[in-house]
Every structure is written in C-alpha cells, then in structure tokens.
Amino acid sequence: MTEDQLEQEALGWLADLGWQHHHGQTIAPDGENAQRSDYRQVLLRERVSAAIERLNPSIPAAARSDALAQVLDLGLPVQLAANRAFHKLLVNGVPVQFQKDGETRGDFVRLIDWREVANNEWWAVNQFTVKGPHHTRRPDIVLFVNGLPLVLIELKNPADTQADIWKAFDQIQTYKAQVPDIFQYNEVLVISDGSEARMGSLSADGERFLQWRTINGTDLDPLGQFNELETLVRGALAPALLLDYLRSFVLFEDDGRLVKKIAGYHQFHAVRAAIEHVVAASRADSAAGQRGKGGVVWHTQGSGKSITMKGHNLMQAIARVNRVFKDKQGGLVVDYIGIGNELKAAMREYTASHGRGRPTVDAHEAYAVLAEKLDVLRAMLHGYDWSGFLTGGHKTLAGAANHVLGLKVEGSRDGKRRFADSALAMSKAFTLCCTLDEAKAVREEVAFLQAVKVILTKRDISQQKKTDEQREQAIRIDALWLCTQPQDMRAGADRLLSVVINLLGEAHAHHGYLFANARASRIKLLVHDGFGVWCATRRLHAGRFVWHVPVTADPGAATPALQLSSQQFEALQLGLPWQRLGEFNTIRRS
Numbered sequence: 001m002t003e004d005q006l007e008q009e010a011l012g013w014l015a016d017l018g019w020q021h022h023h024g025q026t027i028a029p030d031g032e033n034a035q036r037s038d039y040r041q042v043l044l045r046e047r048v049s050a051a052i053e054r055l056n057p058s059i060p061a062a063a064r065s066d067a068l069a070q071v072l073d074l075g076l077p078v079q080l081a082a083n084r085a086f087h088k089l090l091v092n093g094v095p096v097q098f099q100k101d102g103e104t105r106g107d108f109v110r111l112i113d114w115r116e117v118a119n120n121e122w123w124a125v126n127q128f129t130v131k132g133p134h135h136t137r138r139p140d141i142v143l144f145v146n147g148l149p150l151v152l153i154e155l156k157n158p159a160d161t162q163a164d165i166w167k168a169f170d171q172i173q174t175y176k177a178q179v180p181d182i183f184q185y186n187e188v189l190v191i192s193d194g195s196e197a198r199m200g201s202l203s204a205d206g207e208r209f210l211q212w213r214t215i216n217g218t219d220l221d222p223l224g225q226f227n228e229l230e231t232l233v234r235g236a237l238a239p240a241l242l243l244d245y246l247r248s249f250v251l252f253e254d255d256g257r258l259v260k261k262i263a264g265y266h267q268f269h270a271v272r273a274a275i276e277h278v279v280a281a282s283r284a285d286s287a288a289g290q291r292g293k294g295g296v297v298w299h300t301q302g303s304g305k306s307i308t309m310k311g312h313n314l315m316q317a318i319a320r321v322n323r324v325f326k327d328k329q330g331g332l333v334v335d336y337i338g339i340g341n342e343l344k345a346a347m348r349e350y351t352a353s354h355g356r357g358r359p360t361v362d363a364h365e366a367y368a369v370l371a372e373k374l375d376v377l378r379a380m381l382h383g384y385d386w387s388g389f390l391t392g393g394h395k396t397l398a399g400a401a402n403h404v405l406g407l408k409v410e411g412s413r414d415g416k417r418r419f420a421d422s423a424l425a426m427s428k429a430f431t432l433c434c435t436l437d438e439a440k441a442v443r444e445e446v447a448f449l450q451a452v453k454v455i456l457t458k459r460d461i462s463q464q465k466k467t468d469e470q471r472e473q474a475i476r477i478d479a480l481w482l483c484t485q486p487q488d489m490r491a492g493a494d495r496l497l498s499v500v501i502n503l504l505g506e507a508h509a510h511h512g513y514l515f516a517n518a519r520a521s522r523i524k525l526l527v528h529d530g531f532g533v534w535c536a537t538r539r540l541h542a543g544r545f546v547w548h549v550p551v552t553a554d555p556g557a558a559t560p561a562l563q564l565s566s567q568q569f570e571a572l573q574l575g576l577p578w579q580r581l582g583e584f585n586t587i588r589r590s
Helices: 003-017 045-055 061-072 079-092 165-178 180-185 228-236 239-248 265-282 314-318 340-352 361-380 393-405 415-433 443-484 486-504 506-510 521-538 566-573 578-584
Strands: 020-023 094-100 103-109 122-126 141-145 148-155 188-192 197-200 250-254 258-262 545-547 587-589
Touching (some): 003 122, 003 141, 003 148, 061 079, 061 094, 061 103, 079 258, 148 165, 148 180, 148 239, 165 188, 228 265, 239 250, 393 415, 393 443, 415 443
Parallel strands (some): 020 122
Antiparallel strands (some): 094 103, 122 141, 250 258
8 A cells, every 4th residue: 555545545535524625736826727826825815715705795895805814914923823823813703894884893704604514615635735935845635624724634654664653743843844834824733654643733742643533422443443544534524523623622822832732532522522411401491300410521630620720611611631431421520629610600601602602792791891991081081171082183182191191199000000001901892892882882982092092101102212222322332342442351341230230220230130121122132242241251360261362572561452343343233142252253261
C-alpha cells in the first residue's frame, strides 16, 4: 500500500460524509477550475465571498466586503495570536458597521451557518500547493468549509516502517515554519499512517495529539484497532459533528503563554451527553424519575479539572472530563470544591440557551451597565448645559471637559480620572449592546461623552510621548558620552546611573531592572544598554572587563579618547546593546 492509496481511501470516507472532492491542481491558479490567483493565497477567496453573501443577505454589500477584508488580513504577525483572532471571527461572526435609514448600525457577518449543515460548502482538497516566503509545500488533504482551510491532514505510508505517524507530525512542524499563513486559519490538525491516527491543535506537542476512538460516542474502536484514521474521519470530521466541535470545543488559554486546546473524544461526547441529559431533566414534562437529574461525569487526575473554572461556556464548565462509556452516564459533577457555583451558573446559562451558547440576555445585561455609567457621567456634568451637544461642536466638548476638571477629588481620583474610567466602562458596555434599540437611542450621547474623554486624556498621552522622547534623548546622550570617554570611565558610570535614577527612580536602578515601567520600547532598549555599560565599567577594577584602546609610547600619557568610525557612532546612537560593542573592538573580556 502507498501513501497515495491511503489518501484516496480517506477522500472516499470524506465523500461518504458529504465532502466534495477537488484536486489541488484543478483549483490551482492555472487550473481548469481556478479558485485563487496565487499559490500564496491560502483561502479560496471566491468561495468565502460567496458564503458571506449567501449567509448574510440582510447585511449591505459594503459591510460584507469589509468582513471579507478582515478575514483576509487578520492584522497579527504571530501565528497563534492570529489563529485565536480568526477563531473568534469564525465562532462569533465578523463585527461590522454600516449606515441604514440614516443610522449607524452594528452587526456580525456570519462565516458559517452553525445550525444548517447544508447551507455550508464542504470541500476536501488533496495536494493543495502553498507557497511560503522561501518554500513551496503540498499538504496531503485540506478541508475547506466555505473556502476556509479549517482542517489539515498529513498522511504517511502505512506499509513503510520508517514513515510512522510521528513523521507526519514532524512534517506539520515543517509546514508551520515554511508555509505559516495556512495555519492562521487552522482549527484542527490530523496526522496518520492509516492504522494510527491522532488529532491535535496548532500549539500542541506530540503528547497532546490524541486518538479519536469512537464514532457514535459509545462504542470504542468500532472498526478495530488498525482503522484509527477511518474512525477519526467518521467520528470527528462528519460535517454536523465538526460544526459542533469547532463551535464549542476549541479554546485558548493565556497564562503568560498562549495555548490552544481542543477536546478529546471522551470530553466531546461527555459534554454532548450532559447537555442532552440536563435539557431533558429541566423540562416540565420530563419523567418523574428523570426530572432534575443530570447524571455524573467522572473526573480523574490529569483530565483537566482546572479548566472547568470559569463558567464561560459549558465546554469550559465540564470539558476535560474522563470517560463516559460503559456504565458511566453523562452529566455534571458539582462536588469539586471551589467551582460549584460557577458550574451551576454555567448550567443555568446553557439550559436557557438549549446548549447552544450564551442566551441573548447578555446584551441586556450590557445595556444595564451602559445605563448605569450614563447616569454617572450625566451626574458629573450636572450644572453644565450640554443640551446642544449634537450641533455644539468643539466649544461644547471643551466646555464639558473644563467642567469635569473643576470637579472635586473623591478618594484618590480627581474628576478627570473618574470621568475617564466611567467613560471607558460605558464604551465597552455599548460595544456589547449596540444592536439593541435602547442602546441605539443613546448612541449620539455616548459618542459625545466618548469625545469628552478623548479631550480630557489626549493631552496626557501627548505629554507622556514627549516625556518618553526626552528620557530617550537624555539616556542616549549619556550612554554615548560614557562609551566615547574611556579616560574617565568610573565617573562616567556614576553620571549615567545618576541620570537613570533621576528619570526612572532609584528602586529600579538598584534592582538592575531599569526599564520596568518605561512605556516606549526604545527607552527600554536604551536604558538596558546604558545599564549594561554601567555594569561593565563598575567591574573594571576587578579585571573582569578591560577597555580596548590604542597603545601609546608614553606609559604616563593620558588615556586617549576612543576613536569611533561613523558606523560605530551611528550604532551607539541607535542604542546598540552593550554586549555587541565587542563587535567594534570596544569592550572585551580579559
């Protein structure tokens, strides 16, 4: 058996499930059914555009075009961060604004119809050529939903002992480095050599690529242990199952390092069973023996209970569970200390929304916050006539800002700070409820109050920028002076340290972390460079560093100033890290 034969078998299974097969060369830029104009394009642009038009008929054409542009350019250079941004657009829709009936309206453009499978376009493309900055690669199978490359499958020859499943894993790591753009849109990665098959996320290491061992959620390995790929395809990549999986079982965590996590087969079916049981048990017409009883989901060590902390959605509430097969019924455990209340809240939320997401009450909750903050801001403007704010222009804005500056201090916050904080909270709440009629009725007032906040804070932002520039210039001058005056290094070091302490505070200097609160990245670099030079000169007397200067005939002569080339001088002006000064024969270890 060859890898190509396995590829054809997989395409056959996908066709059974409703995927349309297209060969990569056929839809290539020079193919008979070209779907892209360049091999660098990883989306099937026309298919995405057609889906947006088909699924959003009430959205104006200009707004649909804006949504497409947002999808085509995610605006984030980091692969995983871009992937998270795309996942948000995929699940929630692409936010757009447009004019209708003389009003600015906000809405979301759907990329997928999550409820009606048939309303989406399902393409399985093999040998899809992708060109990166320096390499051209050809993944075995890419699954496109409405032109979006959501699943990538890499296969290896089942009959080749050297081409095991981990060769496929290594191949994907190569793809990620050499053709990174396609992974911005990836939701699931699959590796297989036919007999073995595993599924993982974009950030998963080999250990986190896991088997998918069921098709119906009950029977394990129904096709036998050497048919894992077919089991995975039929059990996870069937269109209806895949939609449910992508919508509710993919999450990102950021605890200092961004990680993408996707559910295993047991977690996926446990949650689905829990939803079914809970919804059934919550119905008034449910059987007496079933009413109020959701069953049990078993957690074990290492199964991910720490993720079920937060009530964001039911997946996060009861995912990462252990098996629900055999005699273990699906349901919800609430005896895990510390999360009982969060789980109950998540259960109420998902019962109200029939397990499909947060209920629409969210927008009304946001409007309640909006109304509260509006009352606070109106009270702060009490005594100032801003009734003509729609036509008053800058004069009205400036008058309102001056009125706020005259408010008394409460606690540690003056009027400006209190107004700015409340206006920020108002803006966030308005973003969440801007589609409600109640919110639309106050949008001009919201815009006015936002503008007052801008006037109040804009000068501070400009002043901070100016201060940052002054700090940068002062540190640059003194670091440069120190580096070019070796005859007085110890005094120079003390002078530089004094400047840094005056600019950033003594505590930072003493801890050797001088740039902790510097806001401009240039300042961070320059202060760090200056501190490094200072450290080097302070150690000079211990012989740990020596300054490399021209040798003079007279041992008693004064140490000459360092002669720098124009390139070296420019490098110092640009804030070259002190460790690299050795490249210019300036400092070397003894």
